[in-house]
Amino acid sequence: MSIDIAANPYKKDFPLLVKHPDLAFLDSAATAQRPEVVLAAEREFYETMNANPLRGLYELSIRATESIGNARKHIAAFIGAGEENYRDIVFTRNTSESLNLLAYSFAPTVLEEGDEVCITIMEHHSNMIPWQQACKRAGAKLVYLYCDENGQISEEEMQKKIGPKTKIVSAVHVSNVLGVENPVKRLAELVHAQGGYMIVDGAQSVPHIKVDVKDLDCDFFAFSGHKIFGPMGIGVLWGRHELLDAMPPFLTGGEMIESVSEQDAVWSEVPEKFEAGTQDAAGIYATDAALTYVEQIGLDKMEEREAALMAYLAERMEELPYIEVVGPKDPAKRYGAFSFNVKGVHPHDVSGILSGENVAIRAGHHCAQPLLLYMGMHTCCRASVAFYNDKHDIDSLIDALDVLGGMFNVK
């Protein structure tokens, strides 16, 4: 590989990183930084097309409405759903809301007492608690797919857990703790063979790998704009049209109705049926701009650089005898996230000390408590990389861990 991770032609695009030149920001898996073009787009919306989309019949409102339609087209193409299917892109606030929408509106249409919903042990709480609750409401059972210590779910495990009672499999595409990519395409195949449905939590995959929902052959796919350099507050749910069409709405109110009488209402079509109330149109417009930015650099180029950064991170971590790696040892199996523990030092102390050294990492349960318990711990640390990181950021992390090692005498 001939990627120069010491050079960083990207940092200049990110105002926060420019303002904090000494900061090693290694927490992009929690939320990414936004490039100037995204901030500018948000402002441009309010300066040039601010009006309530859908409601008005005048020029500004029409432009606002168009910008939402354009964003749907862009997102549909970006995740391989096909631009022409842009009306199957539903805007929510985030991945969590997209998944809740499914748990409330879709699950009751397929789940009956005694049925099973199958998720993996490495789910983010966002793709776990909605299913715990949906199962409780339906009298269904929540079944877990377990992984080995490298985060791999075996074919045998999938065959064992997915059976005639399985109505829904909902799986995280890339784990926010282990960084591994799960075999969601295979899961879709297995659950479809049983007549069930496949949901994919793409919060951590969309920023790192090329997603093609048609190739994955899933039925629903959810992600958040803020992890792919867009503003906070924009989530996406893509679904197969016939399924979205057959589902009842999740939230009700303005904008999602065709007509209303005193006692009843007729729903709008998909996607408006699922988008009650005023949308964050500026945020949607800026999310569109974020995807354009990603395409200009090239997702494949980002992926390559992130892989080189991850390999370097893993290599440098090996120098520190007191680091215990959580998850796959092979850095090629990690997309973005590198989790670890410092022997004898609490993760909260690790991130506290590192913060003092200007290194931002995440520590805690990473919204994946059952996974960490399954792996035999309560909490761990996570350094995550994005393409705008560089060799210096990783060197800063290692230097800071060295300082920590001295302070806590863990050499």
Place this chain on the structure above:
Amino acid sequence: MSNSTTTSIYSAALMDHNAHPDYKYELEDATYSHDGINASCGDEMTLYLKVNNDTNVIEEASFTGHVCAISQASADMMAGLLEGESIEEAKRLSGLFIGMIQGNELSDEDKEDLDEAAELQSISRMPARVKCAELAWRTLNGILSERDKELAGK
């Protein structure tokens, strides 16, 4: 190059109490023991008190558990502070400490009463770590309120 808010929390006193806690052991003849849990990270601590129920004086305090440096140092400071104090005084100190961690300003006398524990004040600006500093004190409150209930029931 260090940025001060977070490193200053890890003061010499804190690091010392963390590395060499004097009161981290199981108290075999404890009058009371209580488990405390830090909901934000799942850390658990057990606090032991040996109380003379005739004089209402805490004769010994200790703790066990696998917790972060802040929780550990705070627990160690607290145990040292409680030894020889009356139950009433323990309640007052606990109120002072939790108030301080929640952001209240303390008078110089109150700070003196909290001794080294008053140095943990800067943690009040780090919401993510407030629960760590409070863990031992909240566990203490658990014991004291249960004791109150028991005595009232008798």
